[in-house]
Amino acid sequence: xxxxxxxxxxxxxxxxxxxxxxxxxxxxxxxxxxxxxxxxxxxxxxxxxxxxxxxxxxxxxxxxxxxxxxxxxxxxxxxxxxxxxxxxxxxxxxxxxxxxxxxxxxxxxxxxxxxxxxxxxxxxxxxxxxxxxxxxxxxxxxxxxxxxxxxxxxxxxxxxxxxxxxxxxxxxxxxxxxxxxxxxxxxxxxxxxxxxxxxxxxxxxxxxxxxxxxxxxxxxxxxxxxxxxxxxxxxxxxxxxxxxxxxxxxxxxxxxxxxxxxxxxxxxxxxxxxxxxxxxxxxxxxxxxxxxxxxxxxxxxxxxxxxxxxxxxxxxxxxxxxxxxxxxxxxxxxxxxxxxxxxxxxxxxxxxxxxxxxxxxxxxxxxxxxxxxxxxxxxxxxxxxxxxxxxxxxxxxxxxxxxxxxxxxxxxxxxxxxxxxxxxxxxxxxxxxxxxxxxxxxxxxxxxxx
Ligand SMILES: *Cc1c(COP(=O)(O)O)cnc(C)c1O
Numbered sequence: 472x473x474x475x476x477x478x479x480x481x482x483x484x485x486x487x488x489x490x491x492x493x494x495x496x497x498x499x500x501x502x503x504x505x506x507x508x509x510x511x512x513x514x515x516x517x518x519x520x521x522x523x524x525x526x527x528x529x530x531x532x533x534x535x536x537x538x539x540x541x542x543x544x545x546x547x548x549x550x551x552x553x554x555x556x557x558x559x560x561x562x563x564x565x566x567x568x569x570x571x572x573x574x575x576x577x578x579x580x581x582x583x584x585x586x587x588x589x590x591x592x593x594x595x596x597x598x599x600x601x602x603x604x605x606x607x608x609x610x611x612x613x614x615x616x617x618x619x620x621x622x623x624x625x626x627x628x629x630x631x632x633x634x635x636x637x638x639x640x641x642x643x644x645x646x647x648x649x650x651x652x653x654x655x656x657x658x659x660x661x662x663x664x665x666x667x668x669x670x671x672x673x674x675x676x677x678x679x680x681x682x683x684x685x686x687x688x689x690x691x692x693x694x695x696x697x698x699x700x701x702x703x704x705x706x707x708x709x710x711x712x713x714x715x716x717x718x719x720x721x722x723x724x725x726x727x728x729x730x731x732x733x734x735x736x737x738x739x740x741x742x743x744x745x746x747x748x749x750x751x752x753x754x755x756x757x758x759x760x761x762x763x764x765x766x767x768x769x770x771x772x773x774x775x776x777x778x779x780x781x782x783x784x785x786x787x788x789x790x791x792x793x794x795x796x797x798x799x800x801x802x803x804x805x806x807x808x809x810x811x812x813x814x815x816x817x818x819x820x821x822x823x824x825x826x827x828x829x830x831x832x833x834x835x836x837x838x839x840x841x842x843x844x845x846x847x848x849x850x851x852x853x854x855x856x857x858x859x860x861x862x863x864x865x866x867x868x869x870x871x872x873x874x875x876x877x878x879x880x881x882x883x884x885x886x887x888x889x890x891x892x893x894x895x896x897x898x899x900x901x902x903x904x905x906x907x908x909x910x911x912x913x914x915x916x917x918x919x920x921x
Pocket of ligand 1: 585586587589591620621622623692697726727728729730754
């Protein structure tokens, strides 16, 4: 239909790519994806690549699954859209029931939106308004973590903690409190994991105790700080900060946009430490990577804080035009059915163990500082000097070079700074999983001269 050459030209001429330095992009030969097949992407030249980061952490059962495509086609032929503002639709109601059944105990209400950023934005606004309507007017702040990432809208950036992305916007952001990130490899408290006694938890406790009357909610990415470079939390950290939050009367927002839908090995990361958050933010994997959809789940307690006579105006005045889109909800339902039908989580156990085995040899590479894994979420941190943990100078673009090398070898991955990320689709075969780690290994070896 379109010539390959024309598409590349239009892409370069008209598209402003997200999180991409366009000055660099302009000098490259753009890669245009045309098709997806299972865990592979195929470009306009017919070249095939392993989808090594699940198309930015969304893909679950693979591309082109007939059950998922069928659900979309069927729903599209029935009803593509109808507003959820004061009106219901079939798939959004059925999906809400499934989400409540699958979520950690106590989450009973589902508020839909379209992206991870909006799912967090909604939790923040709900938590704030909840306290305002309860008469606790002093609660205007949130407590989040350094290295946290919750999306790119201004509210979610306000609770973010990645200076590289967020610093320039600081004058526009609302003020909040930041607790130290549990980044053990580069401990912000300058301690060693083996004898630190999780001092970061004590620091968190101090911040909570000092400011609890002003705090609406704690915001956290459970188990893994994804966008900061797959920073995995030490065991017990999540349950400890949850317990402290609840003991001090704070609401707890679990941002499972990245970790949800099996990425850590369980349906939700919260299950691993048996915590019951007041808000659960989900997006990315919710439709298996087929359509944009997000949801914010909350408790009966929060929900009831918004009930009142019409003229009291306790209503949650928030909603997006495409909130609860029937086609997106229909594919999300089928995605959850496939989890059951295929026993996705059960089959994942062996693959997580295999991945762990495959990753062992990376530690021996001279420029691999740390290898972090939580389920199917992996971060391989490259360093200029392994002994001193000195990072590469940004101008070396070491992460970019490694993923460029991987592309030549038939793998699409994306770095986070100097961290090479692997996050394969849950449905990946053992063979493809091995191919993925082989390519990651040889690309790192080649580029870092290890
Ligand atoms: C990706 C991500 C978001 C933002 O989701 P978008 O759909 O890109 O807006 C929020 N929180 C976490 C933890 C994420 O990984």
